[in-house]
Amino acid sequence: MQPSAAGGYGPPNDQFPQYTQPEQQQYNDQGQQINPQPGYAPQPGSNPQGGYTPQDQHGQQNVTQPPQQPQYGPQGGYQDPLLGQFPPHPQSMGMPAYAQGTMQCRFCGSVPAVNATVRGHQGLLILMRFLKLQGPFCRTCGIATVREMTSKSLWQGWWGVGSSIINPITMLTNIGPWSKFKNLPEPAPGAPGRPMDPGKPLFKRPAMLMLLLPVAVIGLIVWGNMGNPSSADVGQCVLNKGNSSAPNVEVVDCGSSDAQYRIIGRLENSSNADDCEKFEGYTAAYTKETGSSSYTLCLTPV
Numbered sequence: 120m121q122p123s124a125a126g127g128y129g130p131p132n133d134q135f136p137q138y139t140q141p142e143q144q145q146y147n148d149q150g151q152q153i154n155p156q157p158g159y160a161p162q163p164g165s166n167p168q169g170g171y172t173p174q175d176q177h178g179q180q181n182v183t184q185p186p187q188q189p190q191y192g193p194q195g196g197y198q199d200p201l202l203g204q205f206p207p208h209p210q211s212m213g214m215p216a217y218a219q220g221t222m223q224c225r226f227c228g229s230v231p232a233v234n235a236t237v238r239g240h241q242g243l244l245i246l247m248r249f250l251k252l253q254g255p256f257c258r259t260c261g262i263a264t265v266r267e268m269t270s271k272s273l274w275q276g277w278w279g280v281g282s283s284i285i286n287p288i289t290m291l292t293n294i295g296p297w298s299k300f301k302n303l304p305e306p307a308p309g310a311p312g313r314p315m316d317p318g319k320p321l322f323k324r325p326a327m328l329m330l331l332l333p334v335a336v337i338g339l340i341v342w343g344n345m346g347n348p349s350s351a352d353v354g355q356c357v358l359n360k361g362n363s364s365a366p367n368v369e370v371v372d373c374g375s376s377d378a379q380y381r382i383i384g385r386l387e388n389s390s391n392a393d394d395c396e397k398f399e400g401y402t403a404a405y406t407k408e409t410g411s412s413s414y415t416l417c418l419t420p421v
Contacts, residue, residue, distance in 0.1 A: 224257035227314045229306030235296035239268040240289040242282025261300030263315035273326040384417035
């Protein structure tokens with residue numbers, strides 16, 4: 120090994136030849152050298168037009184090879200010189216062929232697909248959120264989305280007066296998209312992505328129990344109003360659990376032993392008991408005022 124000019128050690132100078140350029144060179148408009156200096160000749164690797172030819176680290180000129188074209192096999196697959204072997208075309212493997220421009224699933228790339236919008240709802244007491252997910256969907260991704268959106272709406276969609284009305288309507292609107300997805304064939308193999316997991320059917324999910332919530336609320340409202348005299352009508356019977364100065368009137372069955380009075384007249388927007396004089400058999404009256412509305416029940420003993 121030979122010592123280098125800097126006093127250290129390195130590869131011999133003849134292994135990596137050094138090239139120098141003339142101090143100043145002039146060229147005309149065509150790129151030809153004007154008045155080259157005597158004794159100068161272009162060195163290997165240099166370009167007489169002022170550029171340089173690519174070299175490797177040993178001073179050898181690099182020659183760029185033309186790109187190689189993929190080699191196609193007899194079964195429809197092909198060999199790329201850089202990326203390796205690719206699988207054969209789906210048609211050569213017996214997969215269904217679809218026309219160019221066929222709609223693909225937005226989420227997994229499968230075909231066939233159909234365009235649809237799946238909706239959901241969230242109730243936030245005094246606020247609400249309207250959710251939607253747009254396609255196109257394949258059969259599997261579409262069914263999975265309907266199940267997931269409906270399941271979340273069953274849990275989250277009832278919390279609010281307005282939401283309790285809007286939520287069931289929102290879930291019913293998903294019947295149309297669900298029908299489209301059910302009519303699609305299964306996704307063709309070879310999609311670039313994996314379809315969604317449909318999961319369990321809705322009737323096998325715990326969220327279906329939330330359908331009992333609106334039923335229970337409606338039942339409580341009906342049960343609470345069953346004895347309310349505000350909805351009492353002529354012919355029904357009532358029971359006064361209070362007294363004449365602080366009445367507590369409830370509607371009861373006329374055949375029960377609790378029945379005290381029968382309603383023979385009902386006067387809307389009236390709080391004057393004397394108006395009941397026109398009803399034959401009148402002996403007592405029950406008057407109720409709520410805000411700007413009022414009514415009077417004209418009573419006779421059972």
